[in-house]
Amino acid sequence: MGRITSSITGVTGDRSVLTGVVLFALIAFSPAVLLWLVLRLPRAVQVLWERWRPAPQARATRAPLESLVRNLRRLHAERRGPPATTRVRRTALLAAYDDVLLDVCDAVGIPDPPLRAAVVAGGTAGALDPDRDLARLRTEAAVEEAGIALDRPAAA
Known part of the structure; x- marks a missing residue:
């Protein structure tokens, strides 16, 4: 068992x-x-x-360099002109200027412009942040060193 x-x-x-x-x-x-x-x-x-x-198929969506430079110069002149009346308009102008400035940097081949880190970091003040102003100035200098004048050429 x-x-x-x-x-x-x-x-x-x-x-x-x-x-x-x-x-x-x-x-x-x-x-x-x-x-x-x-x-x-x-x-x-x-x-x-x-x-x-x-x-997805890669598409070239970036505007031609001439168009980018024209927009950059227009926004640069608006930024240097009389200040915008409201904070919203100032912020929008600076944000648009930053976007076009970074597009120009990409088109010209400026690797890692200082403004990109400031835009990615964001911050509470956004486009009106003083640190972003300094990064914007340094990026403008890099663009001018690459051969693109921010001010319109004087008519001869």
């Missing part, structure tokens, strides 16, 4: 205990595992979608 048989389950000896433990673990942990899977499913689908979809 080496085998002990259970009349109810028909399973021998320790195997019924192991089956019970496995069933208990499945019942106890399946809700947590299912919840974890449901929460992770959207991210997994997104990762798979990004991996299998074709890469």
Whole structure:
């Protein structure tokens, strides 16, 4: 009589205990595992979608250098002219000037202009930040060293 048989389950000896433990673990942990899977499913689908979809075609969206320089000079003249009447207008003018100045830096090939770090850092004052003013001045100097005059050439 080496085998002990259970009349109810028909399973021998320790195997019924192991089956019970496995069933208990499945019942106890399946809700947590299912919840974890449901929460992770959207991210997994997104990762798979990004991996299998074709890469977007690179398009040259930057304006020609002449247009960028024309906009830079116009905004530079507005910035040097009479001050804007409201803080919103001053902020908008400086933000637009910074964007065009950085576009010119990219077009001319100025690596890592000082203004880029100030724009990325942001800050509470935004475009009106005094530290950003200094970075803007240093970037203007780099653009002029690259051969682009910020002031319009005088008519001869």
